[in-house]
Amino acid sequence: MIRDIVRSFRECKENGLSLWQCPSFLFIVMGLINICSMMGVYVVVSKYDVPEIVVLSVCSVSAIIFSIGLSIIHGFEQVSKANKIKSEFVSIASHQLKAPLSGMRWASDILLSDRNKCLNEKQNGYLRDIQENTTRMIRLVNDLLDVSRIENGKMDIRENIIDVGKEAEGVVRELNSFALAHNAELILNVEDDLGLVSTESSRIRMVMQNFIDNAIKYTKKEKGEVRISLKNEDDFVMFIVEDNGFGIPKKEQKRVFDKFFRGDNVAKRQTIGTGLGLFIAKALIESSGGEIGFDSKQGKGSKFWFKLPISKK
Numbered sequence: 001m002i003r004d005i006v007r008s009f010r011e012c013k014e015n016g017l018s019l020w021q022c023p024s025f026l027f028i029v030m031g032l033i034n035i036c037s038m039m040g041v042y043v044v045v046s047k048y049d050v051p052e053i054v055v056l057s058v059c060s061v062s063a064i065i066f067s068i069g070l071s072i073i074h075g076f077e078q079v080s081k082a083n084k085i086k087s088e089f090v091s092i093a094s095h096q097l098k099a100p101l102s103g104m105r106w107a108s109d110i111l112l113s114d115r116n117k118c119l120n121e122k123q124n125g126y127l128r129d130i131q132e133n134t135t136r137m138i139r140l141v142n143d144l145l146d147v148s149r150i151e152n153g154k155m156d157i158r159e160n161i162i163d164v165g166k167e168a169e170g171v172v173r174e175l176n177s178f179a180l181a182h183n184a185e186l187i188l189n190v191e192d193d194l195g196l197v198s199t200e201s202s203r204i205r206m207v208m209q210n211f212i213d214n215a216i217k218y219t220k221k222e223k224g225e226v227r228i229s230l231k232n233e234d235d236f237v238m239f240i241v242e243d244n245g246f247g248i249p250k251k252e253q254k255r256v257f258d259k260f261f262r263g264d265n266v267a268k269r270q271t272i273g274t275g276l277g278l279f280i281a282k283a284l285i286e287s288s289g290g291e292i293g294f295d296s297k298q299g300k301g302s303k304f305w306f307k308l309p310i311s312k313k
Helices: 002-014 023-047 051-112 121-151 164-181 201-217 250-255 277-287
Strands: 160-162 184-190 197-199 224-232 236-243 291-297 301-309
Touching (some): 121 277, 160 201, 164 184, 164 236, 197 301, 201 301
Parallel strands (some): 184 224
Antiparallel strands (some): 224 236, 236 301, 291 301
């Protein structure tokens, strides 16, 4: 609880709010005033049998609480305004970045195509680095746009009837070379008669890629093993990814689906990532009527899962 209060104070400071504009601090002050006023009224009533004094005391306390309430409302408005400005800035900046980055990737694709024979191997290597980093930047921009849509309640899902098992097979094929490069083995198990779900194909593939990509990056170096399974469970299709990696410390587990969260043990490994993937995944799954969760033990590995309702269409 104390940690949450400290974090609230820090957020107020980051948003440029003074202590007397911070809602968390004002709530504490209002609680203390309530306690003191009740004790004060009790003392006044017990010593003086004068109704006017009691009424005056209660009115004075009510006026003070009303003033603090107005300050709390003003504080919330300031925080909301700051968040709105921040979201709008992120959205505008991301849109402006997307066009030139797409142009850079398009240009590098042409230069690396088979039709271009005028570059030597060293120059091609530089171009591949440019292409890889441009693709990473485009992915980051897309993630920031998704975060902005989620915060503004504008995350739309274009629903289609899809086979999650086939989508998973495609994702595993795409990530197989990445797994081999990290000395990890991907093991896929799909139940028969899995059932179809109603969601957006590209979005659900992104969630599966995020789960498997994280599992690969955080498996043990000597021999990584990532098990992907899909099964039918109580009219839901369940997708599970298990690894034998480093796991998530218990004290950090409640923040796993927060924006920009990266565990301390992960940060020390210097793996590339923004901490947005699981935040976006949670919003996408819940927008499709599903559930998402995980189990993890530090030093033994993690199991991330999501489930989506089977379509009746």
